[in-house]
Amino acid sequence: MNASSKIALILAVLVGALLGLGGYTFIYAKGYSYLSNNPSACTNCHVMQQQYDGWVKSSHRNAATCNDCHTPHNFVGKYAVKGRNGFFHSFYFTTGWFPDSIQISESQKKVTENACRHCHSEITTAIDAHRNAAGVNCTRCHNSVGHSESTAGLHHPEHDLITRLQGVTNLTSPGNIHDER
Numbered sequence: 001m002n003a004s005s006k007i008a009l010i011l012a013v014l015v016g017a018l019l020g021l022g023g024y025t026f027i028y029a030k031g032y033s034y035l036s037n038n039p040s041a042c043t044n045c046h047v048m049q050q051q052y053d054g055w056v057k058s059s060h061r062n063a064a065t066c067n068d069c070h071t072p073h074n075f076v077g078k079y080a081v082k083g084r085n086g087f088f089h090s091f092y093f094t095t096g097w098f099p100d101s102i103q104i105s106e107s108q109k110k111v112t113e114n115a116c117r118h119c120h121s122e123i124t125t126a127i128d129a130h131r132n133a134a135g136v137n138c139t140r141c142h143n144s145v146g147h148s149e150s151t152a153g154l155h156h157p158e159h160d161l162i163t164r165l166q167g168v169t170n171l172t173s174p175g176n177i178h179d180e181r
Helices: 003-028 031-035 039-044 046-056 066-070 075-095 106-119 121-128 157-166
Strands: none
Touching (some): 003 031, 031 039, 031 075, 106 121
């Protein structure tokens, strides 16, 4: 057997092993479920159970699935984000290198902000028209809409103060960022 045949054989064995291991992992970890729009797929990893439970109790349960808020609203973007998230979620879950309190990544915050603006475009356009709202993200005030406060991963200390001062969310109260001055 010559050197090039040996290299080809070694590469074939490595590729076969990687494909076999990847396929087994995909089936064992229910990777196919992530191709669906079913929110329960997110609970395949037990670390996401709190987020799922928070969503079940949220105002968005009957209006939006996980993908509606956490993936772009186009085919390529959706599966690119799902692929990236799936890889890193699998990596961190397998290695155990995830924080006890799951936090949303900066790139995922942008996806979620765009999703808010996509579904609520009439409201966000009107809010953005006010000079005091420039550059304000929806999640600054509405950080627990899709999940409970404790699992939203977007806690903003000023939200506690705003909530205490306003009593309830009131888009026209004095000092609110939605007011035009």
